[in-house]
Amino acid sequence: MDYFFQQLINGLVLGSIYGLIAIGYTMVYGIVGMINFAHGDIFMIGGFIALITFLILVSIGMTMVPVILLLVLLVAMAVTALYGWTVERIAYRPLRQSFRLAPMLSAIGMSFVLSNFAQVSQGARVKPVPPIITGGYTLHDSGNFAVQLSNVQIVVVVTTIVLLAAFTYIVSRTRFGRDMRACEQDQTMAALLGVDVDRTISMTFVIGAALAAVAGMMYLLYYGLVDFFMGFIAGIKAFTAAVLGGIGSLPGAMLGGLAIGLIETFWSAYFSVEYKDVAAFSILIIVLIFMPTGLLGRPEVEKV
Amino acid sequence: MTTPAPILAIDGLTMRFGGILAINELSFTAQRRQITALIGPNGAGKTTVFNCITGFYRPSGGTMTLVHDDGATFRLDRLHDFRICKYAKVARTFQNIRLFPGMTALENLMVAQHNTLMRASGFSLLGLFGAPSFRAAERQAIDLAREWLQRIGLLDRADDAAGNLPYGDQRRLEIARAMCAQPALLCLDEPAAGLNANESAALSDLLLSIRDDIGTSILLIEHDMSVVMEISDHIVVLDHGVKIADGAPRAVRDNPKVVAAYLGADEEDAAAVMEGGA
Incomplete structure (x- = not known):
């Protein structure tokens, strides 16, 4: 039982990270109907920016961990958001009137550009960092197995919850959120009511990238390493999470992220680590056979 | 003259x-x-x-x-x-209804006031920090939206999704939305x-x-x-x-x-x- 709880904690933490990335996929899909394949690499860029900012802050002699973390978070969000904005501006917007597959191909291209850029500028080797947040709590010790909740895990989960709350507030209660949902449903009509659709789409990419940056930073804190290739697998997993939850649905993305995180963790814990990806994707396939629109997706509405 | x-x-x-x-x-x-x-x-x-x-x-x-x-x-x-x-x-409506079906009647009317709110929110910055001027503008926008709902007799359905309203109501809501763009x-x-x-x-x-x-x-x-x-x-x-x-x-x-x-x-x-x- 203790072992089970430990895996539950691990799974939720991993799921939080996936969920944060998945929101970026689902938001972009909702508003422009494309899969932003470069999003995983935006997450990787976020991880690198967090690492670089951290090293700079430490090298100028900062020692207060909470202040460092907050600064790293803000800088990573801001810089990665700029990346997200730029990618949309140069690779997607010019293709918006083009045929449907064009922006998707462009996205795959951007994915290579970003990962190669990181490889060339930062080197191909895995970059480790010493654990920044240490310590933790032992929740229960039965003698032969102790359930641990580390401080890193708490930070990851709490940050995710706070950001999700803020994000939900923005989408459901603010002018920008209304504009975004309006563009999602009918871009032409939104434009006729004076909404600048291009600007709204740009902002969607910015927010998605900022959340991916948070995920990148959490990944760095949790696993203590980043490399130029990590965006690929994490991106595919988060995309899977978005599809599992019902692509286009924001709570679905988070739920899908948690589901994928839990499935992976439990499979690794009870069966085999090598086949954890197989398990995650198998569950995806099974869910999609019975619920083609995902867990929380709305059925496709025929547009007349 | x-x-x-x-x-x-x-x-x-x-x-x-x-x-x-x-x-x-x-x-x-x-x-x-x-x-x-x-x-x-x-x-x-x-x-x-x-x-x-x-x-x-x-x-x-x-x-x-x-x-x-x-x-x-x-x-x-x-x-x-x-x-x-x-x-x-210039505001317009279409032959076929083009409300935002997944948003509430009130929200539909709020989107139409985008420009007013955009100016008041100082292009999102003031709005983000909840500046009083923006809050006032948001309240005014809600008042205008409610006034229009009243005029078309849909005040009691303000929080219903626009797509769930009867056809005739959707038609009038669409006109009200266009009017909210002033x-x-x-x-x-x-x-x-x-x-x-x-x-x-x-x-x-x-x-x-x-x-x-x-x-x-x-x-x-x-x-x-x-x-x-x-x-x-x-x-x-x-x-x-x-x-x-x-x-x-x-x-x-x-x-x-x-x-x-x-x-x-x-x-x-x-x-x-x-x-x-x-």
Whole structure:
């Protein structure tokens, strides 16, 4: 039982990270109907920016961990958001009137550009960092197995919850959120009511990238390493999470992220680590056979 | 006192799709604070005119000039996309309903007030930090939205998804949404389509109150002649992209060319029919 709880904690933490990335996929899909394949690499860029900012802050002699973390978070969000904005501006917007597959191909291209850029500028080797947040709590010790909740895990989960709350507030209660949902449903009509659709789409990419940056930073804190290739697998997993939850649905993305995180963790814990990806994707396939629109997706509405 | 310039002056408007001439040298004016109806048989090019006015199509030729009450002048043929609503203040509805179905009735009306709120929110920055000026603007926007819901009798359904409202309510909500954008010119594309007699009458009242109480100029495409004849101040008749009549409702109704266009007969036959009927 203790072992089970430990895996539950691990799974939720991993799921939080996936969920944060998945929101970026689902938001972009909702508003422009494309899969932003470069999003995983935006997450990787976020991880690198967090690492670089951290090293700079430490090298100028900062020692207060909470202040460092907050600064790293803000800088990573801001810089990665700029990346997200730029990618949309140069690779997607010019293709918006083009045929449907064009922006998707462009996205795959951007994915290579970003990962190669990181490889060339930062080197191909895995970059480790010493654990920044240490310590933790032992929740229960039965003698032969102790359930641990580390401080890193708490930070990851709490940050995710706070950001999700803020994000939900923005989408459901603010002018920008209304504009975004309006563009999602009918871009032409939104434009006729004076909404600048291009600007709204740009902002969607910015927010998605900022959340991916948070995920990148959490990944760095949790696993203590980043490399130029990590965006690929994490991106595919988060995309899977978005599809599992019902692509286009924001709570679905988070739920899908948690589901994928839990499935992976439990499979690794009870069966085999090598086949954890197989398990995650198998569950995806099974869910999609019975619920083609995902867990929380709305059925496709025929547009007349 | 000089007569005020017409709100909209269309001059020599031509729209060509490949080899098809959808609108040919169309000129007419819509007067300020009046309801101008644009009628004609199916395929006459009425909606194409609307699409040119609201920037969907770039006209092949001609000019469209909109003059605000304060004298500000806009060349609609040179504005595009959201700028037509933002600067020239033209709002429109469509033949088929295009509400945001997944948003509530109130939210639909709030989106239409985007520009006001955008300015008040200091382009998101003040809004993000909840500045008092923005909060006040948001409250005003909600008040305006509720006022319109009241006017169209949907106040009790403010928080229902727009897509779940009955058809007639959706039609009126769409007009209210266009009005929440506080337009100088309201373009309505067949607002009475699919409405029953009672709903049509209510629609007529709504449009008259928009003209008289709010003072918005209206350009209307409509097939329901009872509505058109009852509320229009001025009627422009199109057939095959050409204007065939232009005048007060009575004069237009008695024009043999108009009757001929609607009946698909030639002018003499139409005149004979009218003689017989009179």
